[in-house]
Amino acid sequence: MTKPRAWRSPEKIKRCRPRPVTDAPARIPDSKVGQLDALLHESGVLALIDGELEGRPGPKGLPVRTVLVGLLLALHYHQSASLADVCRVLLDEIRAPARSWLGVPKGSCGDEHARIAFSRRVYRSFDRLTTVLDPHRCDRRRRLPADEARDVAAAWEDTDAERKRRRDLLQEVSDRLVLITVRLAHRRGLFKGWRGDIAADTTPIPAWHQPARERRGLASVELTAGWHYCGGSEEGIFGHSASLLVAASRRHPGGHRQAGERVSRHPQLALGLVLDTPGKRIGPNAVHSLTQLAPFGFPTGLLAADRAYTDQITEHFAQPVRTMGYQLVLDYKQQHRGVQGTHQGALLVDGSLACPAMPDALAHATTGLDDKAVRGIDDSRELRDLITAREPYFLRLKESADERGAVRLQCPASGPSPAVSCPRFNQVHRVPAPRPAVVDLTDKRATAAHSAAKPNVPIPQGERLRPLPKSELPRICQKPTITVRPGDLGKLDKFRQDRHYLHPTWQDVYRPERANIEGLNGRAKSHGIDISDPTKRLAHGRVAQTILLALMICSINLHILFSWQQTTGAQATDALHEVATLIGPAARPPDATGLSPPMEPGIRETT
Structure with a gap:
């Protein structure tokens, strides 16, 4: 057998050998920095935060905008919401023009002392953000005594006006970070084929910290965390619970009406997110997310929910959902089936x-x-x-x-x-009795x-x-x-639904919509941005966890939009091209001059 010529040439053999990956940091295009910066401006989150931070004493430090853009970049390129990764991105991976846009001081990339000082400024800036949104600030670096911990945890439940305002502000920040991607998709007509069907679910968000130690009288560092029990599981997961909504779709009983390969008519985005203590406000959290969708003018279709929502009292879930115009498709526990x-x-x-x-x-x-x-x-x-x-x-x-x-x-x-x-x-x-008539059999x-x-x-x-x-x-x-x-059946009204249970018309809705929400959970807990991995969101406290989780869902929605466009093969019209420019890879490699500073929310990259 004759050997290939490449095997007999030492020079060609050297060129064919795999080369080791370089240790040099990757370079992030300026266009991607500008896109994510414009996304934050358009969401309105920065205006809310700056208004809350205005007038607070002490040095301003790094802008909160810099840290949030760094978190989005770290999630996009490293699938991590760790502040350590944010420091590496801002110091080593973005170019000098982008650093100037974000307000990164010159000389921060110098010696190790300058890098340590910059990293401390990043941590202090994020700490200012979590402090201003926290209903009851406490020491998050140690376990508090049980009595003191109960007082802090009560701040998330009481009716104090200032504490309630901060809780509402935190939830508004989370809503805007999630819904900005929905707004962009809706503006460009990507939800035209959507009937308004939604699936709701509650998924566990494990905490990095250990639960409370009752023997020693010490609480957990995560004061509002608890044990989340998934359906059919006897082992709980210590952490928080995230209430998610997804844009779902039903299937036709006789199969897909269109010939050819079946494709989605709309991107199955996450439409809402609320982080809460496990077992609390399951129904009201879903109602809150549905209320945030009202300004979009979406149609109200079918709402599929599992048994956790069926157990909610009527006033907390079924009644307000029906008032909004949604039709419920529910499942029941074993003791609730039948009459x-x-x-x-x-x-x-x-x-x-x-x-x-x-x-x-x-x-x-x-x-x-x-x-x-x-x-x-x-x-x-x-x-x-x-x-x-x-x-x-x-x-x-x-x-x-x-x-x-x-x-x-x-x-x-x-x-x-x-x-x-x-x-x-x-x-x-x-x-009257019917008259005899001839029937054609x-x-x-x-x-x-x-x-x-x-x-x-x-x-x-x-x-x-x-x-x-x-x-x-x-x-x-x-x-x-x-x-x-709504409410006429009293306590029984929570069981009433609009499709006959287990009938083919019920299965036509419940099965695919439950598959949609489980698909979103699987994507959010995959090898990419894994919301179930607490090592990717190490910041302490419920405020920090809420913000980081909202940024994760925002990044997941961006990836869903990009992959959906690639899967469906949509034509790159002006509207779709703008979405692809926003959510996809960089439109072009960075040049020597860079881009203009993206200081206004309406600015986009030109190609």
Whole structure:
């Protein structure tokens, strides 16, 4: 066998050998610094922070803008929100023009003493930011005694006006950092194909610090952290809980309507973020994030949520969400499945109001079923048949929800096209017997519309022989139409939903939307920007964790926009090209002159 010529040439062999990676720091293009700086200005976060810091005593130090831009750069290039990485980025990886824009003092890249002094200024600047937003400033470098720690933790729960103002300001900063990416995508028409469907979830954010030591009477450094228990897990995760919303999409029961490869019609961005103590304000946090979406004018579609949200009391979740115009798609715990109660005589069966005479076998089809049986409904033909047989007995929608969220429902035996045949309804409302008519058995529609093809409501034999007075019948049987307003069912209203549980129309929404939110959680906890890795956000305190987590979600949204555009193959029109310039790689390598200082939010790089 003849050897390749490259193998016989020592010079070519040397050129083919892999070269070791250089220790020199990477160079970040000035265009990327300008893009992220403009992003911060446009979000309005800097104006809020500067207004709060104005008039505070002491040296101003580095601008907060410098630290926040450094954090975004560290997340983009190193997937880390550590202040140590911020110092390396600002000193070693950005060029001199960008350092001048951000206010990095000259000479900071000199000897080791100058670098240490600059790093201390970075830490002090971030400390000023967390201090001004903290409802109760305390020593975060040590474990506090339990009594003192309780007083500090109470500052996040009490009704003091100043403390509440700071908590609201911190949440507004977090909202603006997350929603700036949503605003950019919406402005350029990337949500045109979105129906307004949203999935909500609560995910654990582990803390770097250890939990409290009760034996020694010392609290944790993370005073507001707690134990987060995921569904089906008996081991808790010590840290905080993050309530996330994602722009989700449903699937068509018969598959995708468009031929060819299925692609998303919109980027599945994170639409909201609230960091809180585990187990507290789960419903109100989701409602807050939904409220922040109102100025965008998005449509209100379906909202899919897991059992943690179903457990919330009506006033904390279901009622305000319905008032906003969203339709709920929920799951239940094992003890809540089946018949859940009654309202005006109608049975509440798995979140849907049904005929009071629904057969027991259908009403209790899901009673006592565990999660494994519910998830394996595709493999259980018997359960699928029971779920399908339920449908004719549910009350039918007569009028959609009004501005208050009230809906009109009617008896399934009423109307010009009844779904069931009910002797009780015919007796109360004196419905004449239908005249004999010839039916074309080859016409499926005419055959299904005939009364003989509809299920009969099982009325007790004693009532058939001796009908009950009208006053003794359930309310839905006396008058076939009822109005259901938000909160009318009291404690049971948290179970009510707008798709029949486990029906194909319910699975058409719940399964894909839950997959969307779990996909976002998986992307946020992947090998890139991992929000579940506490070593990437080492700053102490809930204020610092909230800001760092909001910056992480902002960076994740930018990556989602860029990858979505590459996956869908969208044409680089003027609007999409501007988004690609903002979120993608640098448009061009840095030149000798650099860019103009991006001091105004409207400035963009020109190509």
